[in-house]
Amino acid sequence: MVANNSPFNTFDIRISMKRKDFLTSVIPLATISAAFPKAPELSQSLAPNKMPPYLKKGDVIGITCPSGYISMEECLPAINKMEEWGFTVITDNTVGARDFTFAGTDDERASGFQKMIDDPAINAIMLGRGGYGAIRIIDKINFRNFAKHPKWIIGFSDATVFHCHIQQKFGIPTIHSKMCNSFPLDFANADQTQIDSIGSIRQCLTGENMKYERPVNFENRFGEATGILVGGNLSVIELLDGSVSDLKTDGKILFIEDVGEYPYKIDGMLWNLKRSKKLDHLKGLIVGQFRMKPDDPGEEFGKSLWEMVMEKIAPHYPVCFDFPVGHVKENYALKCGMKHKLVVSDKGTILECVG
């Protein structure tokens, strides 16, 4: 019998009341809010000029919306929290701008993003929300200045377009995490996993050692791997197939997540990964959260996510299921494009950034 698949139950069994320890840090959690530790030394896996500088107190985070519409009001909790962390936060015209489902026209969104990456006074870019739209502007963006002066780009879901494009074209790390729309209005009453997830953005941005632990899950395939972490939203990874942004996964640790799709659609996307050889030469696979749309009555697909994944993967690498990344409250910030060590064993799962 496999272990309970619920993230909360498995968690409670092992470290009840200590959820926040999931995300361990070199600094005790109680003290980190005021601390800006020196960036760790880089390993040889990434050239120093590829590395966006970690943020210091007073540095500027710009908010822009390359995809869906979000109001200024909805961005306020994120603005307040990031200012509380000691950063200066600025927003551009795309925040609150609306062209139907988008945060402004393609030209407005492209121009907003372009200015943010080109502006030397902006040290990191937090995206307002996902939705849809990044693919419509990615080819309008000129990354020349960004490639010379990289900065952290923060987001997920539709922002997977940026993660993959930047990884493939420039090899510059990015932060896969919650965006402005996921900051709770009321932190005092927010779910602890949500608070910790948002706190992990600050930890990533300031260069703390990132280490993620998960209790044992007997659906996992045990093993150890070290490699560059890449990934994001599965639909978007498929969307980039055949393009200049197409994610190459050989020798990498791949993580995937998705939301709101029928199981058969997820199966089709996983076949696309397999048949485009993205699963053959991985170092490791991290399966995040997949809140799937229930099958229509009479159309039951009949296969679990575990079955869909296991039938398609090569036999040689570790696989971790139920990792807290995805469209859920518990969605920890991950540094795409940096070297990570993944240990999946009968003691649990540890993912650690070692780049």
Add this chain to the structure above:
Amino acid sequence: MVTIPPYLNPGDTIGIVCPAGFMPFEKALACTETLKAWGFRVVPGKTLGNQYHYFSGTDEQRCDDLQQMLDDENIDAILCGRGGYGTGRIIDKLDFSKFVKRPKWVIGFSDITVLHCHLFSNYKIASMHGPMAAAFNDGGFQNEYIQSLHEALLGKKADYKTVGNVLDQPGKAKGILVGGNLSLLVNLIGTPSDIQTKNKILFVEEVGEYIYAVDRMMYQLKRSGKLENLKGLIIGGFSDMKDTTLPFGQTVQEAIKDLVKDYKYPVCFDFPISHEKQNFAVKVGIKYKLNVAKNLVELKEL
């Protein structure tokens, strides 16, 4: 060189298989009766009427059934009972070595796009994109679209004429026709079944998707280079489109128009290739002439 499977003669045998979703036997009765009335023999495969969850059988059952039909000397054409989802799960398990030596028409659309693309990109064998069993029901067997399938099977060259659409981009083109269901075409990108579209006339159709998802898929076609070197583009039916809470702000046709308006080749919209009744049989891998003029679109088989 493209291999054109032999056209059928009365007395020839059509096998019916379901490589994807479940198809109740009784829903294929009008189809089998019509095929018999056309003078063909009909052999139902084991997957017709069979059910395993959503599917018409396990992967093994669906694969074995289609394999047998591909290999059987006595089967002259293969009509897929329905699409749904599942052909992509078995495509790499199929052995086409006998089929390549004795090609036969494979007929279907939607999920069967996987077979059309796979056969053309790997073996340059033509196949038939057209109505499946359910389209024969409710008197459908009498309509011009089912009749177009009959004529296509007999080898009569098609000459389809439809009224134009205000979004059409006029022009004339000649080229090999490729295409199918948009979701499947993008799902196959990067895989061994991916089709090359350079110098081709491409057709696409879709059902039940969000407008933004269609936009996204068209962007994928564009960004993967599949739109820039076409001879012509046929936008078929996009039925049952859905919108998000924050509306997309355009119809799918307007969104597609925005993406292709700078291309010089002819583009037509609402061509009768679709998940609805309006679904002419066309042959993937065969050369056609496309004329898009004001108020008239003609697709003629060469």
